[in-house]
Amino acid sequence: MTDAGHGAVHLVDVVGKAHMGYVAAPLSIPGPRGVATTRGLVAVSSWSHSDSGDHVVYVYGGSGSTWQRVRVLGSGCGAHDSELDRPYSLRFSSDGTHVAVADCGNGRVALFRVSDGALVRYVAKGLGGPRDVEESREGWLVACLDSNTVEHILGPVPVGGPRPRTTLEGFGYPSSLALVRGLGLFVREIRGEGRLRLFR
Numbered sequence: 001m002t003d004a005g006h007g008a009v010h011l012v013d014v015v016g017k018a019h020m021g022y023v024a025a026p027l028s029i030p031g032p033r034g035v036a037t038t039r040g041l042v043a044v045s046s047w048s049h050s051d052s053g054d055h056v057v058y059v060y061g062g063s064g065s066t067w068q069r070v071r072v073l074g075s076g077c078g079a080h081d082s083e084l085d086r087p088y089s090l091r092f093s094s095d096g097t098h099v100a101v102a103d104c105g106n107g108r109v110a111l112f113r114v115s116d117g118a119l120v121r122y123v124a125k126g127l128g129g130p131r132d133v134e135e136s137r138e139g140w141l142v143a144c145l146d147s148n149t150v151e152h153i154l155g156p157v158p159v160g161g162p163r164p165r166t167t168l169e170g171f172g173y174p175s176s177l178a179l180v181r182g183l184g185l186f187v188r189e190i191r192g193e194g195r196l197r198l199f200r
Helices: none
Strands: 008-013 018-024 032-038 041-046 056-063 066-073 087-092 098-103 108-113 119-124 130-135 139-144 149-154 165-168 174-180 184-189 195-199
Touching (some): 008 032, 018 041, 018 056, 018 066, 041 087, 056 098, 098 130, 108 130, 119 149, 139 174
Parallel strands (some): 032 087, 087 130
Antiparallel strands (some): 008 018, 032 041, 041 056, 130 139, 184 195
């Protein structure tokens, strides 16, 4: 769980309702925002000021209560290749070899290779405030806060150029996604009192 106020990422046992330690100890990471996990790795998007400082993704390796930073994805704060601007949510690919980052300030989703931190490509550009990203069988789903849409980017992920996409419209500031096998796509909206919608 990210804790931007204390510059930390907590380990929480949700079932046992217990604090189990830290992936990143207090004051060790500036402005953690989103977190994603896969086998033995945790990725955390990080930035403390909206227009300056490092806007990056830190990758930690470990297990239990012992974690160490092993990689940094992205650099600086800007719109050039490999730069990020207010990265929010992120997801590991199903095989754990790549991380897709909702690069909100640049209106795009960046795909980085975990092994060396290299930018592989942009899954999509020209998006309206992407805030969350989720892998699907056909590509990637992206919640776009500014355009009130969920974009479905089609095509295989690490190779090729920009892919075609379909658009789901009519949302009230969609901020997060969860694709649950056997149930469908959950979309959290934050307009007004907020709501959680399920699409099958």
